[in-house]
Amino acid sequence: MERTIINMFETSVSKYGSNVFLKESKNGKYEALTYDEAKKYVYYFAAGLISLGINKGDRLALISEGRNFWVISELGILYAGAVNVPISVKIDELNDLKFRLDHSGTRIAVVSASQLHKIRGIKNDLPELEKTIVLDKIDDLQEDELCVEDLLKTGEEFLKAKGNILIERMQSVKENDYANICYTSGTTADPKGIVLSHRNYTANVEQATSLLPIPEWYTTLLILPWDHAFAHTAGIYTLMYNGASMAAVETGRTPLETLKNIPKNIKEIKPTFLLSVPALAKNFRKNIEKGIREKGKRIEQLFNSALKLAYNYNAEGWNRGNGKRKLLKPLYKLYDKILFSKIRENFGGRLEFFIGGGALLDIELQRFFYAIGIPMFQGYGLTEAAPIISANVPAKHKLGSSGRIVDNLEVKICDSNGSELPAGQKGEIVVRGENVMVGYWKNEKATAETIKDGWLYSGDLGYLDEDGFLYVLGRFKSLLIASDGEKYSPEGIEEALTENSKFIEQVMLYNNQSPYTIALIVPNKEQIKRFLDENNLSHKSEEGQNAVIKLIDEEISKFKQGGQFAGEFPERWLPAAFSLLGEAFTEQNHFLNSTLKMVRGKITEFYKQRIDYLYTPEGKNIYNHQNKKIVERMFQ
Structure with a gap:
């Protein structure tokens, strides 16, 4: 069987059909969608696209806040044999957006109502863009715009009349076919389109699960942008593969209002783990410390004493409570009961850990969250590697490192001449495996500079220690x-x-x-x-x-x-x-x-x-x- 995202989802539906897959807040209350229910919408969406004339290999862009129909739209695009171009809602410069749509040759844009004005502002200069599908109800649809409900109705009718066409299209998709074109942030020049195949994603999901098995009862609130590689694989697809569930942050009228919904949504969803980036982690810590300060000087002093003891007791995580430090355990347990457990209640009471990615996480921040009983395990990845390369996990971790390498991935540290260096020596992190991208869209030069003999040259400085833990020190360019x-x-x-x-x-x-x-x-x-x-x-x-x-x-x-x-x-x-x-x-x-x-x-x-x-x-x-x-x- 081809190891495509389509077959991965079909397998999960057959195993976990009645499990909750997606949750979205509507009218102030979360509503759940099971795997079976989601599959029905995916089929309608894909059939609707085929009825519009979408062919295998066509590109469609997806620009929306996190919601159930973000996942349904992407899967629908893939089921139709097409390629999704996920784009951040944070791109406000219309020229930046226009570049991505033009460069990818996008035929249809799938957008939320809040993003529609961006497409309307640039579509007259995008001859390849034929139609816009809007994920929300709006009153003033233009001639080339279609409401998603109408697309689903069309798809349902198409399935009844010509269902075999969708099945044939799904079966025509091979594991090395393109699934996504993900654009880099383009900090120095025009952004590059990273081409990830179906197998890049499914391989990385298998690799991630090898490091961190996910029980089907796990759930998360997916706070990070869903178009981001980290949330895409470590969130959406890894949960999907394991029959677990995810919820979207309740979208506010403004980005700030959405941000303010996060603490409330965490309490509602009661996540078992959260994906985080350093900026988010710092914000969580700032709010915790603010709450402690507001309880008065005595509580603040007690909290600081508790932290100091916890840092000492926990050490680097893997050697927690070793040697004489085990004598600190009774006092640590007391502090945990009277202080740290109360903090954890604000995260829903079930939160076991964070997985941190996106950028280097300061070790002091890691020690802080470890102390309060919600470890923040640092990982490392690149979108070009779909993206997970290594991660600390509850079973094996060292604070300060980026964790152990995932299974079925070769990693070496090279000097400036490309020669492999021994453990402990610093050089460029270089990786090879089935999760490594196909290349950069329409950019053979950049592809040849980054992938050499199947090895992906990361541009990141790091080293491996004697125990196989990866330490990432930063970008060569910085x-x-x-x-x-x-x-x-x-x-x-x-x-x-x-x-x-x-x-x-x-x-x-x-x-x-x-x-x-x-x-x-x-x-x-x-x-x-x-x-x-x-x-x-x-x-x-x-x-x-x-x-x-x-x-x-x-x-x-x-x-x-x-x-x-x-x-x-x-x-x-x-x-x-x-x-x-x-x-x-x-x-x-x-x-x-x-x-x-x-x-x-x-x-x-x-x-x-x-x-x-x-x-x-x-x-x-x-x-x-x-x-x-x-x-x-x-x-x-």
Whole structure:
């Protein structure tokens, strides 16, 4: 049997037909859809597409918030033998969207009502785009637009009259046929379309399940964007393969309202695990700590004591409670009963763990969640690998690592000449397996540069330890490069600065063969204001401005000789100068991508003059006029 997504779903339906598959909140209440019920809609959707003239290999784009019909639409597209082009709802630049639709040759766009205006704004310049299917009821459909309910009715009639055509189309799909074209965030040039086949996905689902078996009673609230590779495979398809269920976050009228629905939805769904990215994890932690602070100084002190003991008891996870640390177990259990268990109740009471991906997760953050009894297990992957390469799991984990390699995947660490390095030595992470992409859509040059003799060159720096755990240190493209050519990954320092300083919200380090490293720093305005108020200082006065600049400098100095965290990082890579920024890095200004990772190229380009200024004698002086002006304007 061909190992396609179609056959994977059919097998799951035959095994788990009456199990709940999808949940969506409608009118404030979650409604469930079983595997059997979902299959019926998939057939109608696929038949409807065939009746519209969709042929095998055609491309359709899917642009929608997470919902039941996101999954049904994708499966319907695949059942019709077509290729889905999942696109983030966060793409607001119409030219960016137009590029993806034009480059992929999309014939039909499947969109939610909130995304329809984007298609209407660009369709006149997209000759290949024939029709738009709208997933919500709207009153003012245009001539080339179709409501999904009408598509389903057409599909149902088509099935009655010509059902054999759909069956033939499904059976014609082979495991090496294309399933998706997933576009990169395009941080340096036009985005590349990553072509993933049916077998890329089914292989990666098998690999993921080999590391972490999923019981059919497991459920999750899928918070991450569903078009994102991590949510796509580790969420939708791995749950589907195992007969488990997933729920969508209740969509609000605005993105902020949707975000505010997450805590409420977690309590309603009571997930057994959650997929997370660092930005989301930090937000969860911030809310937990805020809740503790609001209970008063005594509870806050108790919580901090409990954390300190838990960090000591847990160590790196795999050696939890070993040696003399086992003596701490009774007190840890007490703290867990009176404090940590109460926190877990806010996550529904059933949450066993998080799986973290998308970017490097600071070890301090991992220790925090491990302490409160909801471990956040770091994984590693690339969309080009469908995407899971390694992961920590409850049975085998080391905090600080990215986990063990999945089954049936070869991984090696190579030097700049492509020679394999022994355990413990740092180099480029290179992988080979059935989950490695077909290539980049209409881009043979980029494909040849990335896949060599079947090996996918990740562009990531890392090493394997003696136990086979992978440690990912960062992107080669984001490395700091000193004037003598030595390289260093900035992510660890950046994470440490933001995690250990309440005054630093965001930071990006920069060194491109320069005499010293510099930092672009987004201060935490709320904490800066509190500091000024407590010291009876004004941001308008030079004294207040200097005090804020000195405060930020002292936070950095904690990592230098004599400081609280001295020795964590080589001093040459710590910033010798910094520029305070008045605007945060966000998705709206395109300084963060859809997984909330910094888009370093765009930040560097935008702040080029500020960066150049920091390499002048005047700019190297942290009390320069630019930093003072930023503080002066901080609360306007």
